[in-house]
Amino acid sequence: MQWIKIFASEERAANTLTENKPQLVVANGKRICLVKHEGKYLAVSDRCTHNGESLSKGKVNHLGEIICPWHGHQFNLKSGREIHERSADLECFPIKVEQSGFYLGL
Numbered sequence: 001m002q003w004i005k006i007f008a009s010e011e012r013a014a015n016t017l018t019e020n021k022p023q024l025v026v027a028n029g030k031r032i033c034l035v036k037h038e039g040k041y042l043a044v045s046d047r048c049t050h051n052g053e054s055l056s057k058g059k060v061n062h063l064g065e066i067i068c069p070w071h072g073h074q075f076n077l078k079s080g081r082e083i084h085e086r087s088a089d090l091e092c093f094p095i096k097v098e099q100s101g102f103y104l105g106l
C-alpha cells in the first residue's frame with residue numbers, strides 16, 4: 001500500500017472538510033470521496049458501483065451513509081456496503097494522521 005499525503009496536517013483537513021459534506025480528492029489518478037463524519041475521516045471510491053455517478057455529489061446522512069444523487073443507493077462509509085444490497089460494495093481506503101501530515105492509503 002502506498003500512503004499519499006492529502007493535507008499537510010489534521011488541522012488543515014479539519015478546516016478544509018465540512019462535516020458530512022463529501023469532498024472529491026484525486027490521488028494517483030484515482031477519484032476518492034472523502035468525508036468527515038462525527039469527527040472521523042472516511043474515504044471510499046468516488047464511483048458509485050450502481051452506474052458510475054460521482055458520490056462526492058451525494059449527501060451523507062446521520063448514520064454515516066453516503067447517498068448517491070442519481071438513484072439513491074446508500075452506502076455505509078465504513079464497510080462500503082450498500083445497505084439494501086442493490087449494488088456491489090464500494091472500495092474503502094484507510095486514512096492515517098501523523099505529525100507529518102494526513103495520508104490516504106491506496
Ligand code: FES
Pocket residue numbers: 048049050051052053068069070071072073
Ligand atoms: S449511479 Fe448511483 S445509485 Fe445509480
